[in-house]
Amino acid sequence: xxxxxxxxxxxxxxxxxxxxxxxxxxxxxxxxxxxxxxxxxxxxxxxxxxxxxxxxxxxxxxxxxxxxxxxxxxxxxxxxxxxxxxxxxxxxxxxxxxxxxxxxxxxxxxxxxxxxxx
Amino acid sequence: xxxxxxxxxxxxxxxxxxxxxxxxxxxxxxxxxxxxxxxxxxxxxxxxxxxxxxxxxxxxxxxxxxxxxxxxxxxxxxxxxxxxxxxxxxxxxxxxxxxxxxxxxxxxxxxxxxxxx
Numbered sequence: 174x175x176x177x178x179x180x181x182x183x184x185x186x187x188x189x190x191x192x193x194x195x196x197x198x199x200x201x202x203x204x205x206x207x208x209x210x211x212x213x214x215x216x217x218x219x220x221x222x223x224x225x226x227x228x229x230x231x232x233x234x235x236x237x238x239x240x241x242x243x244x245x246x247x248x249x250x251x252x253x254x255x256x257x258x259x260x261x262x263x264x265x266x267x268x269x270x271x272x273x274x275x276x277x278x279x280x281x282x283x284x285x286x287x288x289x290x291x
Numbered sequence: 292x293x294x295x296x297x298x299x300x301x302x303x304x305x306x307x308x309x310x311x312x313x314x315x316x317x318x319x320x321x322x323x324x325x326x327x328x329x330x331x332x333x334x335x336x337x338x339x340x341x342x343x344x345x346x347x348x349x350x351x352x353x354x355x356x357x358x359x360x361x362x363x364x365x366x367x368x369x370x371x372x373x374x375x376x377x378x379x380x381x382x383x384x385x386x387x388x389x390x391x392x393x394x395x396x397x398x399x400x401x402x403x404x405x406x407x408x
Contacts, residue, residue, distance in 0.1 A: 206394055218381065218399040264334060268393040278349060279393045283333035
């Protein structure tokens with residue numbers, strides 16, 4: 174069963190539009206971590222945010238914000254007033270087995286390709 | 292500077308010719324992992340290691356080997372490469388939690404683009 178689902182595969186917006194990237198995860202662990210990474214056209218993977226399962230507070234960093242909802246197993250990412258430089262592939266990831274030692278790996282979603290047009 | 296270094300960055304080889312992609316990190320991280328990235332499939336884990344001499348299969352381990360003889364190094368070995376192993380490979384490292392599991396930022400290398408003819 175897929176543990177991290179990024180149902181949107183490609184999104185195209187015009188600059189200055191707001192855009193939300195969805196991430197739904199599945200785990201039986203009570204302690205887990207969630208991450209978002211960005212992969213710009215240059216190919217490197219850039220860490221954006223980490224959130225543990227006990228912290229449901231939403232986070233805002235400049236134009237970026239994250240909405241973590243355990244009730245719906247979602248960790249969505251919103252870019253406000255998008256810019257061309259936001260064009261990239263965005264990955265959501267889940268880390269489990271923090272205390273159990275079982276299946277302790279980081280599982281990535283398939284990624285969402287965001288294109289921001291001028 | 293904290294970094295994960297992979298070599299080579301680009302490689303074209305032929306079917307059956309053994310190759311090794313090296314990975315080294317300078318952050319004293321316990322956890323290291325290899326991923327491959329393919330269009331439409333995202334990042335899939337090949338192998339991971341929780342510490343020296345401890346390795347485990349990820350989701351797509353067939354055709355690959357790894358070793359973790361030293362904490363800083365985690366080479367990926369393709370004993371007999373095949374065209375379906377043409378891919379972009381990433382090595383990554385991180386700290387682990389109180390018992391296990393990745394709790395910190397995963398630091399990635401710059402990627403190694405491998406083509407098997």
